[in-house]
Amino acid sequence: MSTAVILAGGRSTRFGNRDKAVADLAGTPIIRRVAESVDEAVDAVVINCRADQRAAIESAMEGSRTPIRYAEDERPDEGPVAGMLAGLRAVDTEYAFVVACDMPFVQPLLIEYLFERAVGHDAAVPRLDDGWFQTTQAVYRAAAMADACQATLDAGERKVTAALDRIEYITVGEAAIREHASLRTFENINTREELAEAAAAFET
Numbered sequence: 001m002s003t004a005v006i007l008a009g010g011r012s013t014r015f016g017n018r019d020k021a022v023a024d025l026a027g028t029p030i031i032r033r034v035a036e037s038v039d040e041a042v043d044a045v046v047i048n049c050r051a052d053q054r055a056a057i058e059s060a061m062e063g064s065r066t067p068i069r070y071a072e073d074e075r076p077d078e079g080p081v082a083g084m085l086a087g088l089r090a091v092d093t094e095y096a097f098v099v100a101c102d103m104p105f106v107q108p109l110l111i112e113y114l115f116e117r118a119v120g121h122d123a124a125v126p127r128l129d130d131g132w133f134q135t136t137q138a139v140y141r142a143a144a145m146a147d148a149c150q151a152t153l154d155a156g157e158r159k160v161t162a163a164l165d166r167i168e169y170i171t172v173g174e175a176a177i178r179e180h181a182s183l184r185t186f187e188n189i190n191t192r193e194e195l196a197e198a199a200a201a202f203e204t
């Protein structure tokens with residue numbers, strides 16, 4: 001049994017005055033696209049958001065075949081580590097796939113592969129040839145990573161990589177990733193221009 005946690009508690013500042021999680025991407029809210037993709041690879045989906053986002057996200061998910069649980073931030077605006085903490089504490093499976101709400105190209109085959117690779121470790125984290133850790137598209141042992149996120153916040157740190165330093169994880173390299181997904185899986189939408197480009201990809 002496995003869970004996906006979708007992080008949606010950010011302020012979308014580069015996106016303008018609207019929450020990108022519920023923005024329309026070729027006829028479907030972005031977060032709904034993410035939920036419906038991850039749903040193919042997991043048994044349960046948890047959405048982390050602020051209390052004030054909840055109604056709009058619930059409305060974006062209305063009628064979806066994916067049953068959703070919500071994990072609201074205890075305190076808003078504490079960063080992605082706090083979002084992971086709230087989301088992972090709501091997980092009742094050993095492992096969880098964590099993904100940002102703005103990654104609509106996320107690919108289920110990669111998720112399944114990351115779950116396989118994580119067995120026996122606290123996490124399996126993609127790391128591309130550019131050296132970048134893809135922490136918002138990775139599988140974590142939920143309790144271990146939640147504890148690490150708490151310790152990170154307690155230490156006054158905000159980077160997800162600071163939480164990684166507190167667990168035992170493996171990295172999954174670009175060649176292995178390419179066997180299961182195109183690198184587009186990691187593309188995220190920060191601006192209206194990026195939304196328009198992504199919409200063109202979904203419409204073709």
Ligand SMILES: Nc1nc2c(ncn2[C@@H]2O[C@H](COP(=O)(O)OP(=O)(O)OP(=O)(O)O)[C@@H](O)[C@H]2O)c(=O)[nH]1
Binds near residue numbers: 015048073079082
């Ligand atoms: N719970 C929570 N999640 C956050 C917070 N900040 C960012 N996130 C999430 O972390 C992920 C990566 O963040 P960004 O891509 O920078 O998104 P963002 O912060 O909404 O966008 P910008 O304001 O434009 O940077 C997204 O899924 C966000 O929803 C936060 O303060 N709390």
